[in-house]
Amino acid sequence: NAGVTQTPKFQVLKTGQSMTLQCAQDMNHEYMSWYRQDPGMGLRLIHYSVGAGITDQGEVPNGYNVSRSTTEDFPLRLLSAAPSQTSVYFCASSQNFLSDRGKETQYFGPGTRLLVL
Amino acid sequence: ILNVEQSPQSLHVQEGDSTNFTCSFPSSNFYALHWYRWETAKSPEALFVMTLNGDEKKKGRISATLNTKEGYSYLYIKGSQPEDSATYLCAFDSNYQLIWGAGTKLIIKP
Numbered sequence: 730n731a732g733v734t735q736t737p738k739f740q741v742l743k744t745g746q747s748m749t750l751q752c753a754q755d756m757n758h759e760y761m762s763w764y765r766q767d768p769g770m771g772l773r774l775i776h777y778s779v780g781a782g783i784t785d786q787g788e789v790p791n792g793y794n795v796s797r798s799t800t801e802d803f804p805l806r807l808l809s810a811a812p813s814q815t816s817v818y819f820c821a822s823s824q825n826f827l828s829d830r831g832k833e834t835q836y837f838g839p840g841t842r843l844l845v846l
Numbered sequence: 847i848l849n850v851e852q853s854p855q856s857l858h859v860q861e862g863d864s865t866n867f868t869c870s871f872p873s874s875n876f877y878a879l880h881w882y883r884w885e886t887a888k889s890p891e892a893l894f895v896m897t898l899n900g901d902e903k904k905k906g907r908i909s910a911t912l913n914t915k916e917g918y919s920y921l922y923i924k925g926s927q928p929e930d931s932a933t934y935l936c937a938f939d940s941n942y943q944l945i946w947g948a949g950t951k952l953i954i955k956p
Contacts, residue, residue, distance in 0.1 A: 771850065771946030787943060837889035
C-alpha cells in the first residue's frame with residue numbers, strides 16, 4: 730500500500746492563480762480531509778468528506794473547493810490564490826471516522842508546501 | 847470556540863532524562879483524545895487514541911494518561927533518546943472534526 734499520497738510536494742503560485750492539490754489513498758478509507766498547518770498553530774481543518782459524493786466545510790474553508798467523485802481521490806482547489814494561503818497542506822484519511830466517533834486513527838500524506846507570492 | 851492547548855511550546859531535554867507535557871481540552875462532550883508524533887520533514891503518525899477517563903496507554907518508553915473530568919492528558923517519555931526529538935500533537939474530537947493543539951516541540955540534547 731502506498732498509503733496517502735499528495736502531489737505536488739512544493740508549489741509556488743502568483744496571487745490570483747488557481748491550482749489543484751492532489752490527494753489519493755489506496756486503503757479504501759471512507760473519510761478524507763484537508764488540513765493546513767501554519768507556524769505556531771495547530772492543524773486546521775479546511776474541508777472533509779465522509780464518502781464519495783459527500784463533502785463538508787471545516788474550520789477554514791474560504792478560498793478552497795473540494796470534490797469527492799471516487800473513494801480514492803480528494804483534490805483541493807485554490808480558486809484564486811492569495812498570500813494568506815501560503816502554508817503546508819496535509820491530506821489525511823481514516824477508515825470510517827464517523828462510525829466510531831473520533832476514535833479512528835488518521836493517516837497523513839507527506840504534505841504540500843505552497844508559497845503564494 | 848473550542849480550544850486545545852498544549853504546554854510547553856518547546857522543551858529541551860538531556861538525553862537519558864525523562865519528561866512530560868500537557869494537553870488541555872474542553873471537558874464537556876468528550877469522545878476521544880488523540881496523540882500524534884510529528885518528525886521534521888515527515889507526516890504526523892498516531893501514537894495513542896484515548897477514550898475513557900483514567901485511561902493509560904503505553905508504547906515502549908512513551909505513555910499517556912487521560913483525565914476527561916478536568917480536561918487534560920499527559921504524555922510521558924522515559925529515558926529520552928535522540929530519536930524522540932519531534933513535535934507531539936494532541937487532538938480532541940468535537941462534532942465529527944478533530945481540533946488540534948499547536949504541539950510541543952521536543953529537542954533531545956546529547
